[in-house]
Amino acid sequence: MAPKKIVAIAGNPNSGKTSIFNMLTGESCSVGNWPGVTVERRYGSCLINELSVELVDLPGVYSLVPYALDEKVARDFLLSGVPEAVVDVIDTSNLRRNLYLLTQLLELGIPIIAALNVYDLAKKNGITIDKQKLEELIGIRAVFTNGRTQGGKTKLLEAIEKQLNAPVSPKALRYSDVIEKAIAQIEPLLESVVLTKRRFFAIRLLERDSYLREQLDDDVLEMVDAVVENVETHQKESVKDIIAEKRYAFVNGIYHEAVTESLSAPRHSQTDEIDNWLLHRILGIPIFAVATFLALFFTFKVGDIFSGLLEQFFDLLSSWTGSTLLHFGFSDIVVSFFSEGIISGVGGVLVFLPYLIILFIIIAFLEDSGYMARAAFLIDRVMHIFGLHGRAFLPFLIGFGCNVPAIEATRTIRNAKDRLIVMLAIPFTSCGARFPVYVLITAALFPHSAPFIIFGLYLFSILFSLTIARLLKGVIFPRLSEPFVMELPLYRLPTVRVIWRLTWIRTRAFLKKAGTVILAGSILIWALANLPPGVENISRSLAGTLGRTLTPLFAPLGFDWKAVVALIFGFVAKEIVVSTFGVLYGMQESGLAETLRTAFTPASALAFLMFSLLYTPCVATLAAIYKESGSIKWVVFSVVLSLTLAWIFAFAVKSVWVW
Amino acid sequence: MKPLSRMRPGERGTIMSIVTPSPTRERLMEMGVLPGVEVEFLSFAPLGDPIRIRLFGYTLSLRKEEADGVLVKPFGGFRRRKRWLQRK
Numbered sequence: 044m045a046p047k048k049i050v051a052i053a054g055n056p057n058s059g060k061t062s063i064f065n066m067l068t069g070e071s072c073s074v075g076n077w078p079g080v081t082v083e084r085r086y087g088s089c090l091i092n093e094l095s096v097e098l099v100d101l102p103g104v105y106s107l108v109p110y111a112l113d114e115k116v117a118r119d120f121l122l123s124g125v126p127e128a129v130v131d132v133i134d135t136s137n138l139r140r141n142l143y144l145l146t147q148l149l150e151l152g153i154p155i156i157a158a159l160n161v162y163d164l165a166k167k168n169g170i171t172i173d174k175q176k177l178e179e180l181i182g183i184r185a186v187f188t189n190g191r192t193q194g195g196k197t198k199l200l201e202a203i204e205k206q207l208n209a210p211v212s213p214k215a216l217r218y219s220d221v222i223e224k225a226i227a228q229i230e231p232l233l234e235s236v237v238l239t240k241r242r243f244f245a246i247r248l249l250e251r252d253s254y255l256r257e258q259l260d261d262d263v264l265e266m267v268d269a270v271v272e273n274v275e276t277h278q279k280e281s282v283k284d285i286i287a288e289k290r291y292a293f294v295n296g297i298y299h300e301a302v303t304e305s306l307s308a309p310r311h312s313q314t315d316e317i318d319n320w321l322l323h324r325i326l327g328i329p330i331f332a333v334a335t336f337l338a339l340f341f342t343f344k345v346g347d348i349f350s351g352l353l354e355q356f357f358d359l360l361s362s363w364t365g366s367t368l369l370h371f372g373f374s375d376i377v378v379s380f381f382s383e384g385i386i387s388g389v390g391g392v393l394v395f396l397p398y399l400i401i402l403f404i405i406i407a408f409l410e411d412s413g414y415m416a417r418a419a420f421l422i423d424r425v426m427h428i429f430g431l432h433g434r435a436f437l438p439f440l441i442g443f444g445c446n447v448p449a450i451e452a453t454r455t456i457r458n459a460k461d462r463l464i465v466m467l468a469i470p471f472t473s474c475g476a477r478f479p480v481y482v483l484i485t486a487a488l489f490p491h492s493a494p495f496i497i498f499g500l501y502l503f504s505i506l507f508s509l510t511i512a513r514l515l516k517g518v519i520f521p522r523l524s525e526p527f528v529m530e531l532p533l534y535r536l537p538t539v540r541v542i543w544r545l546t547w548i549r550t551r552a553f554l555k556k557a558g559t560v561i562l563a564g565s566i567l568i569w570a571l572a573n574l575p576p577g578v579e580n581i582s583r584s585l586a587g588t589l590g591r592t593l594t595p596l597f598a599p600l601g602f603d604w605k606a607v608v609a610l611i612f613g614f615v616a617k618e619i620v621v622s623t624f625g626v627l628y629g630m631q632e633s634g635l636a637e638t639l640r641t642a643f644t645p646a647s648a649l650a651f652l653m654f655s656l657l658y659t660p661c662v663a664t665l666a667a668i669y670k671e672s673g674s675i676k677w678v679v680f681s682v683v684l685s686l687t688l689a690w691i692f693a694f695a696v697k698s699v700w701v702w
Numbered sequence: 703m704k705p706l707s708r709m710r711p712g713e714r715g716t717i718m719s720i721v722t723p724s725p726t727r728e729r730l731m732e733m734g735v736l737p738g739v740e741v742e743f744l745s746f747a748p749l750g751d752p753i754r755i756r757l758f759g760y761t762l763s764l765r766k767e768e769a770d771g772v773l774v775k776p777f778g779g780f781r782r783r784k785r786w787l788q789r790k
Contacts (some may be wrong), residue, residue, distance in 0.1 A: 106732040110725045139758045140734050287731040288738075311761070327748045338738055420763050424749035429764065434754075526726040526768060528733060531761040 047088070047097045048207050049125050053117060053148060054132030055141050055668045056103030056457070057413075062084075062190030062541045063132045064100045067199070074548045075556075076673040077116045083454055085548070091204045099126065102205050104265045105140070106245070107147045107256055107514025111525065112459035120242065121151055128206045130199070132188075135165035136533065138302065146216055149181060151244045154210035155200045157185040158195070164533075170307040176301040182214035215242065216293040221274055222285060225249055228270050228642060246371060249274070249282045273361070304529040314413075314533045321417055333423045334414070335440060342402045343444045343475070345640040349397035357390030376576040380569070385474030388565030390648045391616065392558045395447050395663060400442065402448040403546040406455055407468060411537035416529060423527060429509040430516045432456060432527060435465050437509065442503075448661055449474075450667035451553065458525045461516075463677065466668055468512035470660035470685055476617035483621050487636040488648040496649075500656055507657075538657035550556040557666035564662030568615045580581045581627055586611055600654065600693050616661050646700040650693040658689035704776065706769035709743035715776035716740055722771030734758045734771060750785065 051311040052067075054060040065072070077084045085100035101120060102113035109115035121129065131148055133141040148155055159172060174185045184202040188195035216528030217223060236259060237244055247255050247657035248267050256264060266390035273693050274282055321330055323583075364381035369375075409415040426433050434456045442449035449469045456462045481500060541675025555655045571586035578584045582591075597607055613620040625631060643651065659665075659682045669678045703718055717739045720727055735741075735759055744754040744761065752765045 108728065108732070110728055137758075137760045142758060143732065143734070283728065285733070287728075288736055290737075291734065291736055311756075311759075314761075322745065322747070322754070324748050334753050415764075420747055420752060420754070420773055421749070423765070424747065424751045427751070437726075526729045527763070527765045528726065528768060530733070531754065531762050 047095045048127050049097045050128045050203060051119070051121060051126035051131045052098055052100045052132065053144065054103060054158075055134060055137070055144060057138075057191040057530060058103065058132045058141060060100065060103055061545065062538055063130070063158050063160060063188060063199075065541050065544055066188075066190055066193050066196050068098055069120070069338075069630040072548055074552045076122075076671070080116065081453075081459045081466070082113055082116050082405055083670050088119055089098075089200070094204055094207065096203065096207070104142055104144065106248060108252065111457075113292060113457065115254065120154065121148075122243075124239070126153060128156060128203060128210070128598060129338055130156045130203065131160055132160050132190075133159045135159050135162050135170065136168055138165070138170065138172075139291070139298060142297055143290055145181075146290045149183075149213045150215045150246060152243070154215065154390060155183040155213050155540065156199070157183050158188045158199055158207050160188045160190055162187045162599045163189055171303045171305075173218045173301045173303075173562040177297065178211075180214070180297060180300055182211050184211060185384040189636075192657040212614055216290070216448070218286065218289050221278060221300070222249070222289070225270050225274050225282075226273055227268055232266055235261070242567060246286065248287055251283065274321060280668060309416050311533070318531075320418065321414070325472045327421055331418055334418065335437070336406050338409070338437070339444060339597055340404060342398055342441065342448065344465065344534060346398035346401050350394050353394050353397065354390065357393070361390070376573065379573055383573075384566050384569035385562075387561045388569070391565050391663070392554070392561045395445075395531070396550065396554075398448045399516050400546060400550055402452060403549050404542060405436075406452060407542040407545050408537050409537070410455065411542060413532045413534045416531050419529065421530065426532070427527070429513045431465065431509075431512055432458065432461055432525065434527075435461065435512075438465050438469060439472060442469040442474060442508070443504075444475050446472065446474045446664040447468055447557075447667050449548070450664060450671055453671060456518060457529075460520050461525060462513050463672060464512050464519070465517055466671060467677065467681055467684070468508045470681060471504060471508035471511055471657060471688075473501055473656055474617065476657055476661065479618050479621045480613075481652060483635060483641070484639065484652055485649050487639040488643060488645055495651070504656060550668055552669065553667070556670040557663065560666035560669060561663045564666070565615055566614060569609070581608070588641070600650045600690070600697060602651060602654075603642055604653060605642065610658065615654070616658060616663070618654070619656065647698045647701055653696045654689045654693040656689075657685055659685045703773050706741070706743070706772040706774050707766040707776065709776065711743060713776055714740065715774040716744045718773045718775050720772050721724050722768055728766050730764070730768070730772065733762055735762075741774060764767070772778065 052060060052064050062083060066086070067089050069089070071089070072085060072087030074083060074085050076082060079110055082102055086097065088095065088097045090096070099120065099488070103118040104114045104117050107114060107118045107121070109118055120126065122268070129148055129151070131145050133145065135141075145155070145157065157177070159174070162172070165172070177183070184206055186195050186198045186202050188199055213588055218226070224243045226242060226249065229248055230241045233241050233244055243253060249271055251271065259267065267305050278285060321327060323330075331477055361382045364386055366379050368378040369380060415434070418436070422436045423433030426435050433653050437455055438449045438452040440450050446469055449472065450466055451461045453465050453469070456465060481497045482493070483498050489496055562701065568586075571589065572581065572584050574585050581587050586608055587604070590611060591604045594602070594604045605624070608627060609620045609623040612623040624639070628635060630638065660668075665678050665681065669675060671679070709715065712786045717735060717737055718729060719737055720728060720735060739757055743755040744756055746753050753769055754761055754763050756762070
């Protein structure tokens with residue numbers, strides 16, 4: 044079989060790129076991360092006649108100059124020589140800005156197929172594009188497409204095939220004489236650095252591209268800088284500006300030649316009317332509050348229902364497996380391994396699915412419709428205080444229900460580094476699973492002030508998580524000041540098909556990557572609790588031994604070994620802390636209050652509450668962090684950070700109370 | 703000439719220069735905020751920040767601190783919106 048041809052799909056965010064990608068790949072698409080980074084990578088395949096093509100969906104970008112990780116990922120891939128053609132999805136109702144990216148793609152020298160998308164909307168707004176003229180002007184193939192209705196699919200596939208077999212060379216734009224001379228001076232300097240696409244590199248270096256500059260030797264860099272300075276002194280303008288202006292001038296040129304615009308229909312009337320309400324001075328925020336409430340409600344209340352059903356199912360399955368295996372004479376330990384280790388472990392993964400699926404659907408809906416950008420616009424003032432983009436509000440909010448979907452929700456944040464910061468801060472939001480622990484401890488030791496203490500914990504959690512985000516940003520990425528600058532796209536009715544497929548592939552990815560980690564974690568905890576084999580008393584199990592060994596570390600906090608064991612089990616799922624106490628003291632949870640009063644003093648109880656709030660996230664959350672960040676080091680960082688901070692603040696609380 | 707952040711809803715003008723520091727400057731230019739481009743100020747967010755503008759036929763939002771460095775020459779006589787829509 045002939046080797047697969049690889050084609051990249053590029054385009055602005057909101058250009059309908061996803062629906063075009065979906066249109067071409069159908070069932071065969073999958074999702075993952077670009078190696079080692081928090082950027083989502085979608086890929087799939089299609090068959091055009093005899094030709095087997097693999098399509099790689101690049102992150103949506105406005106330009107290829109790498110000011111952000113998304114752009115770097117897209118550009119690196121395009122420069123790698125791997126893709127043999129590029130499909131540029133162009134939002135024709137927003138032509139000029141979309142053409143800006145096209146001018147940069149032209150400079151890459153890779154055959155281009157322009158998918159002139161959303162053309163029905165453009166026509167309604169009085170825009171007509173002369174496809175033929177466009178193709179001739181810049182040396183590409185173009186196809187009118189409509190991602191939502193799958194219009195233009197055949198023609199697009201044909202165009203891709205033609206560009207792979209009989210490519211048309213793209214005509215890169217020529218700059219002014221001064222710039223062209225500078226390019227000609229730089230190109231020979233790059234002889235030892237790059238083999239092809241020297242023109243592209245030369246232009247980038249004129250734009251002072253920091254990534255490329257790092258790849259050059261000092262002496263070459265000096266010569267390049269000399270050329271740049273020469274131009275800038277003569278032109279009295281920075282080369283970056285000259286080039287950006289020239290690109291837009293080129294865009295205008297294309298516009299004049301190939302586009303006719305009849306200004307009869309105002310473009311934005313519908314969207315503007317809606318925005319008058321949704322972004323209203325007085326109503327805007329309340330509407331936003333209602334929208335977020337609904338999002339949370341659906342995710343958690345409805346999610347609870349299905350999750351509860353799944354839990355019941357797995358409980359039944361677990362006991363059925365247990366009794367069946369016993370019936371067949373397997374030893375206790377084997378029975379326990381299968382029914383409590385494996386089956387409950389799998390159940391522990393699947394129990395998250397209802398929340399995730401609903402959340403994915405909601406997020407895709409909000410993004411596709413255009414409301415997500417409005418929401419970020421409305422709340423940005425608050426998020427900015429903590430150094431975050433408006434888009435970070437949703438993951439934080441969801442974190443108070445459950446950290447796992449919150450981590451998945453960080454994909455709505457455009458900037459990859461911000462995404463990471465939020466991912467690291469989310470475990471400090473007090474998720475729903477910690478609530479039973481608060482109730483148990485406060486009921487036992489602070490029966491009268493329980494509500495105030497719990498409220499205080501939540502308030503602390505909000506401020507703490509946001510502050511941590513601010514601090515992490517200052518410490519890990521000090522030079523970063525990512526701009527807010529954000530497009531507010533036209534409103535549109537989301538495509539059900541696209542949403543469903545996106546949700547499905549993301550859920551599948553979660554199951555594959557995070558699911559295996561969670562299952563492994565559950566089995567590990569099972570082993571700690573049930574080994575050595577035949578152990579009856581938990582205190583003699585591995586977990587008990589581990590708990591007792593670690594107790595000295597927690598002595599300053601006033602925790603006894605049973606508390607430590609409960610915390611260890613809380614690593615699997617925080618709500619397990621309560622039932623662990625029940626098992627350790629050999630009684631029902633209702634009777635625990637009395638007993639806990641002997642195990643904790645008010646000071647150590649507060650310390651325990653603080654520790655439970657802050658300490659390492661549950662294994663499912665860590666699995667999600669691993670999946671979304673693409674690397675284990677952030678998982679380790681998260682564990683170390685949370686354990687350290689938990690201990691410090693628990694100790695501080697205890698000391699302050701005593702004092 | 704005044705910064706984009708000091709314009710009023712409904713006011714239009716031509717961008718003269720951009721002095722916002724990098725990397726915001728480059729990001730703005732990518733999005734089409736360039737000298738010579740016509741821009742219309744749409745509104746502030748309810749909390750006062752960010753702002754919404756229109757250029758090249760699409761809507762862009764940016765923070766006031768980012769818009770401070772975009773210098774605009776207003777056209778004379780802008781459409782006045784009703785008083786209660788005007789900025790604080």
